[in-house]
Amino acid sequence: RAVHLADYQPYTHRVEHVALTFRLAPRATRVLAALRLSPNPGRPGRHDLRLDGEQLRLIAVRIEGREVAARVDATGMTIPAEMLPEGGFTLETEVEIAPEGNTALEGLYMSRGMYCTQCEAEGFRKITYYPDRPDVMAPFRVRIEADLPVLLSNGNPLGQGPGWAEWEDPWPKPAYLFALVAGDLVAHSADFTTASGRAVALNIWVRAGDQDRCAYAMDSLIRSMRWDEEVYGREYDLDVFNIVAVDDFNMGAMENKGLNIFNSKYVLASPETATDDDFARIEAIIAHEYFHNWTGNRITCRDWFQLCLKEGLTVFRDQQFSGDMRSHAVKRIEDVLMLRARQFREDGGPLAHPVRPDSYVEINNFYTATIYEKGAEVIGMLKRLVGEEGYARALDLYFTRHDGEAATIEDWLRVFEDATGRDLAQFKRWYTEAGTPRVKVWEEWDGESYTLTFEQENPATPGQPEKGAKVIPIAVGLLNPNGDEVLPTTVLELTQDRQSFRFPAAARPVPSILRGFSAPVVLERDVSPEERAFLLAHDTDPFNKWEAGRALAKDLLARMVTEGAAPGPDWLDAIARVTFDEGLDPAFRALALRLPGEDDMASTLHAGGITPDPARIWAERRRMGEALARRLGPQLPGLIEALAEPGPFTPDARAAGRRALRIAALALLARVDGGRAARAAHAAADNMTEEVGALIALLEVGAGQEELVAFEARWGRDRNVMDKWFALQIAHAHPDQAVAVTEALTRHPDFDWKNPNRFRSVIGALSANHAGFHHGSGAGYRLVADWLLRLDPLNPQTAARMSTAFETWPRYDADRQGMVQAELARMAAAPGLSRDLGEMVARMRGA
Numbered sequence: 081r082a083v084h085l086a087d088y089q090p091y092t093h094r095v096e097h098v099a100l101t102f103r104l105a106p107r108a109t110r111v112l113a114a115l116r117l118s119p120n121p122g123r124p125g126r127h128d129l130r131l132d133g134e135q136l137r138l139i140a141v142r143i144e145g146r147e148v149a150a151r152v153d154a155t156g157m158t159i160p161a162e163m164l165p166e167g168g169f170t171l172e173t174e175v176e177i178a179p180e181g182n183t184a185l186e187g188l189y190m191s192r193g194m195y196c197t198q199c200e201a202e203g204f205r206k207i208t209y210y211p212d213r214p215d216v217m218a219p220f221r222v223r224i225e226a227d228l229p230v231l232l233s234n235g236n237p238l239g240q241g242p243g244w245a246e247w248e249d250p251w252p253k254p255a256y257l258f259a260l261v262a263g264d265l266v267a268h269s270a271d272f273t274t275a276s277g278r279a280v281a282l283n284i285w286v287r288a289g290d291q292d293r294c295a296y297a298m299d300s301l302i303r304s305m306r307w308d309e310e311v312y313g314r315e316y317d318l319d320v321f322n323i324v325a326v327d328d329f330n331m332g333a334m335e336n337k338g339l340n341i342f343n344s345k346y347v348l349a350s351p352e353t354a355t356d357d358d359f360a361r362i363e364a365i366i367a368h369e370y371f372h373n374w375t376g377n378r379i380t381c382r383d384w385f386q387l388c389l390k391e392g393l394t395v396f397r398d399q400q401f402s403g404d405m406r407s408h409a410v411k412r413i414e415d416v417l418m419l420r421a422r423q424f425r426e427d428g429g430p431l432a433h434p435v436r437p438d439s440y441v442e443i444n445n446f447y448t449a450t451i452y453e454k455g456a457e458v459i460g461m462l463k464r465l466v467g468e469e470g471y472a473r474a475l476d477l478y479f480t481r482h483d484g485e486a487a488t489i490e491d492w493l494r495v496f497e498d499a500t501g502r503d504l505a506q507f508k509r510w511y512t513e514a515g516t517p518r519v520k521v522w523e524e525w526d527g528e529s530y531t532l533t534f535e536q537e538n539p540a541t542p543g544q545p546e547k548g549a550k551v552i553p554i555a556v557g558l559l560n561p562n563g564d565e566v567l568p569t570t571v572l573e574l575t576q577d578r579q580s581f582r583f584p585a586a587a588r589p590v591p592s593i594l595r596g597f598s599a600p601v602v603l604e605r606d607v608s609p610e611e612r613a614f615l616l617a618h619d620t621d622p623f624n625k626w627e628a629g630r631a632l633a634k635d636l637l638a639r640m641v642t643e644g645a646a647p648g649p650d651w652l653d654a655i656a657r658v659t660f661d662e663g664l665d666p667a668f669r670a671l672a673l674r675l676p677g678e679d680d681m682a683s684t685l686h687a688g689g690i691t692p693d694p695a696r697i698w699a700e701r702r703r704m705g706e707a708l709a710r711r712l713g714p715q716l717p718g719l720i721e722a723l724a725e726p727g728p729f730t731p732d733a734r735a736a737g738r739r740a741l742r743i744a745a746l747a748l749l750a751r752v753d754g755g756r757a758a759r760a761a762h763a764a765a766d767n768m769t770e771e772v773g774a775l776i777a778l779l780e781v782g783a784g785q786e787e788l789v790a791f792e793a794r795w796g797r798d799r800n801v802m803d804k805w806f807a808l809q810i811a812h813a814h815p816d817q818a819v820a821v822t823e824a825l826t827r828h829p830d831f832d833w834k835n836p837n838r839f840r841s842v843i844g845a846l847s848a849n850h851a852g853f854h855h856g857s858g859a860g861y862r863l864v865a866d867w868l869l870r871l872d873p874l875n876p877q878t879a880a881r882m883s884t885a886f887e888t889w890p891r892y893d894a895d896r897q898g899m900v901q902a903e904l905a906r907m908a909a910a911p912g913l914s915r916d917l918g919e920m921v922a923r924m925r926g927a
């Protein structure tokens with residue numbers, strides 16, 4: 081049942097043109113397809129024609145106008161070679177589908193009365209018979225017939241009249257980029273002129289009433305289009321660019337050619353309804369989907385094993401963009417926090433897989449942090465190794481050499497080799513081998529020179545017991561004991577298992593290693609608290625400055641958990657200095673105040689040979705927060721006062737950073753004033769960032785019940801805002817109450833569990849409440865498994881994705897391991913389990 085990279089073969093035929101007609105009806109949509117086909121010279125000989133197709137009711141098949149008897153099975157149709165004319169021919173099919181009953185949200189489905197599609201990765205086969213693979217690229221013409229005001233598809237509009245519209249996409253594309261939308265929608269519109277003078281009409285389509293929440297997304301789109309021209313020399317290539325917001329969507333968004341479809345939570349924003357984090361995510365996702373127009377659409381993937389070719393690169397580009405728009409230092413810290421929380425966690429457990437996997441059962445299970453975020457890190461390393469100019473040359477070559485093609489990771493690496501003359505054979509291991517390398521460092525100073533010795537270890541992962549040494553770019557700087565930099569950032573290339581680097585040094589320097597998090601590795605080095613505090617105070621590299629504070633906090637929390645240590649002045653004073661240092665960006669100070677996460681702590685303890693106790697981590701982390709609150713307490717009201725923003729809300733990075741620090745201060749103060757200041761801030765809040773920030777501060781100290789009631793009364797009819805209301809009560813519930821709170825909310829009349837956002841807000845929030853989910857009673861495990869089993873028959877993709885809650889089980893004690901295994905076994909045995917959830921459960925059990 082698994083698909084293997086090694087089995088790749090080009091398709092037997094070429095698709096020269098596709099013409100589709102949709103007669104839309106909720107329970108009986110007719111899809112007429114006319115495919116112009118010819119034999120593929122890359123597959124000599126005569127071949128049967130095999131087309132993918134699932135859950136289609138076949139009405140007719142014709143070749144060159146004549147009915148043919150095709151062999152139809154559960155996954156497609158075959159027309160034997162003898163029945164095919166020699167040379168080119170036209171195949172026509174007519175099928176019937178039922179979008180209204182499509183709860184999987186894949187293919188053509190309905191979301192609150194509106195027709196929409198999601199075809200990546202293999203959803204097009206649920207719309208019509210077709211070679212549903214990314215290396216088959218064709219121009220599409222689409223006619224939509226429906227009694228609805230707005231009828232959209234890819235490309236440029238050809239014409240429209242009452243009840244119909246026609247679209248033509250001149251750019252050959254794979255079927256996964258097909259899209260169709262039909263409904264009663266209104267547009268927020270703008271214009272854009274490309275660098276070479278093409279006028280582009282921009283529209284964001286939403287339900288009536290939501291059009292005043294589109295301005296930020298539109299502004300982000302315009303900035304993305306300009307940025308891609310300026311930084312990558314990439315222009316837009318159609319006359320229109322449409323974005324549609326839908327409420328029922330399995331993922332964040334989708335880059336369909338000329339017609340991006342978005343989860344409405346990543347489009348709609350106003351100061352009253354969206355937090356600063358929401359604004360930042362909207363900006364990043366709008367950019368991400370737009371950037372796919374070149375990295376994904378014009379150059380696509382040969383097969384789904386190459387998914388990181390478009391996703392890693394597009395994430396890398398959206399990270400660069402967000403850094404340019406906001407702050408590179410803050411963006412890097414946030415990206416690393418997320419990489420460690422999601423990708424390192426995946427890489428260290430039973431679901432570990434290479435950035436380019438070589439087999440899969442269900443491709444939708446591989447839209448992972450490894451493909452996306454580690455995929456982006458690998459490109460960051462490449463760029464560090466070849467330099468800015470080498471990177472620019474390689475990318476130019478990539479775009480000219482592969483435009484219009486379906487490419488591979490080999491093609492991508494060859495472009496870098498040809499543009500820079502560098503051999504990347506060893507570097508390629510980053511794509512083919514899973515697992516997070518661990519790098520140990522030793523230092524030696526002999527009075528004249530200073531030597532750093534590195535040793536890399538590449539841990540075994542499922543199916544990959546042995547691995548070779550990786551090429552690891554390690555950015556280092558050296559400081560002298562006064563805190564002056566004596567060696568500016570220099571990139572060392574670690575290529576062997578063990579390697580030393582020498583620097584002249586008349587005095588013993590303090591090293592700053594892995595600056596900017598120059599490689600996705602775990603750095604292991606024995607460092608005293610004094611040296612960490614020194615780096616927190618003096619490092620010129622903002623990432624490592626933050627990292628020093630984080631390491632100080634993690635060392636302390638580990639000692640609190642394992643030895644009952646108490647927070648001492650080294651950590652408290654160091655954090656106090658950063659908190660009140662007005663020379664530092666408030667956003668950075670807010671990040672420095674953030675305590676290490678519980679899941680992160682559990683992973684670190686486990687790596688150090690200690691079995692983590694979730695309840696104890698929770699309690700000690702709380703104690704840590706209280707100690708910090710007592711230390712900073714007297715100065716917090718002044719800080720909160722000073723950070724109040726006078727004018728109206730603006731979503732820019734500067735204002736957002738000030739709010740982040742203010743809210744962090746409010747949350748700390750709540751621990752010593754019983755929530756008085758947070759209650760006042762909540763009452764005075766005129767934006768969602770402060771409303772939610774102050775409410776969380778209250779929930780964390782066991783207060784906030786009245787505010788929750790008022791929140792619901794005010795926002796009860798707003799889906800995106802109510803998702804926050806559901807999630808935050810669970811995320812901030814006491815570990816002993818998290819399951820009960822979740823259960824109560826599953827009985828709330830607005831717990832519409834078939835909506836993926838709402839399901840994630842409730843069940844996902846429990847999975848993310850570390851001590852609540854891993855509660856010793858096992859009730860957290862049971863509740864999550866119950867709901868996954870309930871969702872699976874309706875929406876396997878989202879059920880499978882959320883099952884990753886269980887991926888960390890090997891870290892915990894025998895009782896918890898047994899309880900998780902029992903839940904995994906119960907899921908595995910469920911009758912009719914989907915291929916999606918089935919694969920995930922099997923991989924997690926196989927550990």
Ligand code: ARG
Nearest residue numbers: 200201331333334335444447
């Ligand atoms: N290509 C989309 C993006 O990264 C993600 C869509 C994935 N959808 C899925 N069902 N696997 O923006």
Ligand code: ZN
Nearest residue numbers: 368372391394
């Ligand atoms: Zn993407």
